[in-house]
Amino acid sequence: MDVIWLIPLLPGIGAAVNGLLGIRFFSKVQTAVVGCGSMGLAALLSVYAFVQLLGSESRVHDVVVATWIPPIALETVDGIGAFAADWAFRLDPLSGMMILVVSGIGLLIHIYSTSYMLSESDAGYARFFCYLNLFCFFMLTLVLGANLLVMFVGWEGVGLCSYLLIGFWYEKQSASDAGKKAFLVNRIGDWGFVLGIFLIFFTFGSLDFREVAAGAAAMPIEAAEFGVISLICLFLFVGAVGKSAQIPLYVWLPDAMEGPTPVSALIHAATMVTAGVYMVCRNAVLFTHAPMVMTIVAVIGGLTALMAASIGLTQTDIKRVLAYSTVSQLGYMFLATGVGAFGAGAFHLMTHAFFKALLFLGSGSVIHAMNEEQDMRRMGGLKTFMPVTFVTMLVGTLAIAGIPPLAGFFSKDEILFRTFLHNRALWILAVATAGMTAFYMFRLMAMTFYGDYRGPAWENAEGDDHGGHDENGGHGAWHGPHESPPPMTGPLMALAVGAIVAGFVGIPAALGGSNAIEHFLEPSFVAEAHVEGGEVAAGEAAEEVHEISHAAELGLMALSILVALGGIGLAYRLYIARPELAEAWRARWAGVHRVLLNKYYVDELYQSTVVRGTMSGGRGLWRFDGRVVDGAVNGAGWLTIVSSWCSQLFDRYAVDGAVNLIGWSASESSFSLRRIQTGLIQNYALVMLLGVFVFVSIYLLVQ
Amino acid sequence: MVDAIVIPLLKIVILLNAVLVAVSYLVLLERKVIAFVQSRLGPMRVGPHGILQPIADAVKLMTKEDITPARADRWVFTAAPIMVMVPALIVFAVIPFGPEVELFGRSVPLYITDINIGLLYIVSVASLGVYGIILGGWASNSKYPLLSSLRASAQLISYEVAVTMTLVSMILMAGTLSMVGIVESQRDASLWFIFAQPVAFAIFFIGGLAETNRAPFDMPEAEQELTGGFHTEYSGMRFALFFLAEYANMIVISSVATTLFLGGYLRPFPGVEGLAFLDLIPAWSWFVLKTFVFLYVFLWIRATLPRYRYDQLMRLGWKVLIPIAIGNVVVTGVAKVLL
């Protein structure tokens, strides 16, 4: 387990090799071997580390690789503290789960990409894998980091990779714009995060998670007042909001779909965007000490979930639907953390990683099959063309909709249940969201795979399965939709299995399970010093669960299943059974539909407030310049004219004379002063010498 | 008084004479060795087997007319050979020919001085030798000498970098800059450093060939190309100084190489007790023997190999030797830290 630092390093090495050598020298096969190989090794190592972790008693393992910042004396709230940071990595249940998810799904997506990106040039291919590996390097650093600074390195690194990968096709204007947008929006979040880090150091004198948690645990819970912990949590949450695309900073994520689909799957669905959730979970002790912030988290999470889901109802771009779905699911996770169910949030994070990666990869497969077509209105009936993709995506869809016994059911239901315990209003939001989720996901399935084929015609009407690939592995003429090659379907199938079984680790007690995952994760959410009094809130919440009867829990489950089924049924009715009904509904609810289709006009709102605000601020200054300053000048001119009218003689002889005098003296003096500028270095040196002479003389005299 | 002034002075006198005699006989040795390689006999007329040839040469050179070209810079023209000769000789001040020995009841070290920056001293003094070559070529006011002096100085400076780099790795090995210290550290390690640093040795040797303008790097004085190089316009004693300086430099390089890589005055296998009987042979004779081996290889190479071209020489220096030397330093450093 001492080699956990190798887990992030391996993809880092892969990135370095691909970046430094690959772009110039490697063929695609070599690039793929390096990329997938380094990821595969990292995944193996992760599994090994995780198994070791399961076996170890303490359930936590620290590795300090090197000293990064030697202690620097800095002021903190209680005197001078040592600002120090090590390259320290910590393996505990939470990070253990995360490295499994990141490296496992990362590996699958690497494999998927080997085929998906084949149409790139050799250099582009290597660049892609370089970025992808680099991303994994930073993501693993993020999750394994034992202190906030290491985490921050990973945090910024994944942001960078996200930017690079969204803008991977930088020749495309929209892609590079989307990259910039993501980067800028994330900066707002990072601002909050950095302030949070500063404040944490100032408050606790350390950046190590464990020490911070211990420090926080020793402080009273700020139930009534909005104290320093609340402020820290608020800052941290701003960071999380940026990274995890919550209201109001979610706008970058849908645009991020401009990147290649594997990127969307890996970064913008499975791993990076969950970093915010992860960070909140990581600082669970802090958050439990700030109930007011918790409430904010829960409300924002719930609202985001609902809003994003409602937008998802109407979108027609297959990846955008998934993007909004991601935002919505992230909202769920924040909802969970906000109500104190950190375990549930982390659990949902994991299951979501599986089925959302699956869905994205599936959509990638579809897009691939449709020759880069993303509009669902131009798909349809693909079920027969690509059975593997269809089946795996169906699994994913059922999972996200929360149909038992798939993964999503367990995690989502846990969140719903805990929310129900905490706040009924939020629960209603969440249930509504669940219904919408089921609806739009089946809408997606229906529009893509059912019904009639609505896409463009293709050259060769036979359209056999792998007609689209010529000998070189690149694309020849398009021969119609076709099933993707094995490197793409393989990961799909693997993820489908994951989406089915991932939930079994968290079967709730009500169903006879033990909710193993939450108990496993619990050590990560409490301070080490929990032997002392003042049992932590997370622990209390866990106790609370058992107070409600299992019957009620079962009832809630049934309700949520019903809601999900309702959503599915509606989607079936509207898009498969009676498509014309959908048209009718759309017409009837035209206003609502337009609002949803335009994503509540949030982008436009930002455009008109933030962007235009800045612009109009500038314009205002310009106008101020034009009106007030110029006006003053004009007024002065007018006054001059008036006064000149009043006394022409004075004007002519005194004022003009003065002006002329100034001009004349300037021009005269310039002629004489120009002589000083001889261009002779010695003259300049002479002046320096003179200066030295004067100084030395003064010194001599003063002495 | 005796220890402070008389003995060092005596040593200096003896050493200078020995070096100069060695240099002149090195010329004879070269002629003989190359003659034997080429199945000739070499000088045979002056004395038995020509052993008095150096004396005859010296007489000839001293009595020859000393020509100064018409538009040469007279002072620099005269100073240049001296500026080549002097650095070649003063390097010997720090070369240990043997350990301290008992002579007439006194303990006398067989070296003139042992300063703590010995190796640095050698490098810096050696770097002065290039002046004579540049100025000799320039002062001749002639084209071939100028061309060859530019060649020579570029060559010297380039190869000095590589050689100095190998010296850095030697310093890493020995942990001292003192020449005696380096020899003694080889005794402590029971190992000639040539076995620990074969790469450094190879680079030093090649660089040494180039720094002394010996074949196959003798293009500054390639008579087939530049009609003799920077000393084309020289004759008589001033030419002789250039000539002797080249051979003195060969001896310098050989003795430095002996000290650094072949254990200086140590016997072979300094750590093996079973060979202790070899200590009966005086230490300085080991030094002379090893130096002689080096010199022999110099001559042998001259007789065997064709000459590099100037650009090939520079490429070898900058693109092959210097990178390898730097790599060697890195490897040595890493090994030093890890082992």
Added chain:
Amino acid sequence: MSGNETTTMKVETPSPMFDTTEMVLNMGPQHPSTHGVLRIVLKLDGERVLDADVVVGYLHRGIEKLSENRDWTQIILLTDRMDYVAAASTNLGYCETVEKLMSVEVPRRARYIRTILNELQRIGSHCLWLGTHAMDIGAMTVFLYAFRERELILDLFEEYCGARLTYNSMRVGGLPLDIPPGWDKKVNEFCDIMDSKLTEYETLLTHNRIWLERTKDIGVIDGPEAIALGLCGPTLRGSGVARDVRKDEPYAAYDEFDFDVPIGTRGDTYDRYLVRIEEFRQSLRIIRQAVDGIPEGPIVGKVPRLIKPPAGETYHAVESPKGEIGFFIASDGRSTNPYRFRVRPPSFCNLQGLPRLVRGHMVADVVALIGSIDIVLGEVDR
């Protein structure tokens, strides 16, 4: 040829324009590596040759004009002084031309001996070439080795005709002397020695890294361009043109022996070197065949005491070690002198390719290239 001769040097201002880059360097006429009194005016950029101007004529003795005032036998003596390292080949070329003009039949024994002499001469000349070429590139030992073997050839010639350099070894219609007894055996012994020594040369040079670096890709010239420049002999064959007078227009007894004409592939200095090295072997092959098969018979054909060819003109060429040496002779049929005498000297023709070869190379390569085209100034200037 070598040693520290003082070099005259003349500084020429290249152009009225100010220029720090170009420099004019006078190489020769007294320079250790110009193989005689050749002068090359090099225009240099640093050490890179921008242009070269070959100045010849320092050894001009007017042999062609002199010949028009000598009788036909005396001219043989003059031909010795042209290619003085391959006098026998020049002798042969002249004698065969006159024989062609007079339509004299040369006895078979004489033709065999002429062939032997000619090939020995070729080996001797190549020995000198190899030695000086290697010396120019800095391999001084090869020079002495090659001269050691050349000495054996000179001994053989001395034994045959008494001279060591200017043999005067042919006569119109045959030979002046028959071979001494036992000479053929000595020639055979020499062939065996030479075979082993060739391996020695090749050990020193052929695979030597420095030698390869100095000769490979230096002075590359392809076949058509070489023909266009009028190159001949090994220099031409190095560029891959299989032109050899001995094969193409056989003379003496060459049509009776087996031998190959080696040709190069890239046309660089190394190829020319390899071609000549192989020519050593082929010459030895011819000599062995000839020595074993010397027929009995007279050594002089039916030639009148006073040689006076009928009026007419003719051109005849033989393959000298340097290349194709041709004689154009016109006779008016009345006088005892040629009316017009003109030589096509291979060294001269090859030398005019030098500026083309050295352009873009370094000064050091100029020396290597002069060596590689193998010139003799006596023949260039005549």
Added chain:
Amino acid sequence: MLEITPTHYLVLSAGLFMIGVIGVMVRRNIIIIFMSIELMLNAVNVNLAAFSQQWQHVTGQVFAVFVIAVAAAEAAVGLGIILAFYRNKETVNIDEMNVMRW
């Protein structure tokens, strides 16, 4: 006077420095001016070495090493500029290097 104190070195250094200054002020050949600058840097180094001895601490020598490094860099770039200038104007007279005024 017979005991050599750091003061002696300082006076020597000041003299050397001023000779350098005079060289810069008086000469027109820019190469000589560069040499004068080297003289001045040397004067500084003498100072540093003298202080180093006075305080029995090698920091002064360390600084002298830096000065030498800077001098090397200065010489390389400066001479490069001289060469480039010479190629264009065929002069090294500093009085003719005045195209940058006005």
Added chain:
Amino acid sequence: MAEAIVFYGLAALILGFAVLVISTRNTVHSALYLVVNFLLVAMLYVMLGAEFLAAIQVLVYAGGIVVLYLFVVMLVNLKRPPETHQDPRRQTRLGLALASALLAELAAIIVYSATGESAPAATAAAAAGADIAGGNVEQIGMLLYTNYLIPFEVASMLLLVAMIGAIVLAKREL
């Protein structure tokens, strides 16, 4: 006593050669005097117990920088003497006068302050440790690689930049 003789001798030679450097017409001679000057200064360093500095002085200054000067002097193959053209506005005399005055002032200050407070704190510092006699090289190395590591790296970057700059400037076409 001996030290004083050596010092005054060296000082005289150093100043003399410095004067020669700036007063000689021939640039090559100037460079030669510069080399001699540097070698003498190196001897001064040896007197001051700075052997390493002396070696570096010889190696870098004498063996490197001045060679560079010589190269340039040779490449700049002047067809007319460089000192022909004199700008009338250069105020050479003023510069000379100022420099001399400044020298006088400096000497006055130094001598004055030296006599004012004799016995510099050298002994105290020596007592505090830091014996510079023995491992001079080692100590400089230690300082360079610890306290002055960053300046050291910056200096190496400077040299790299200077190298690139010199190549770019001197190369005729890139």
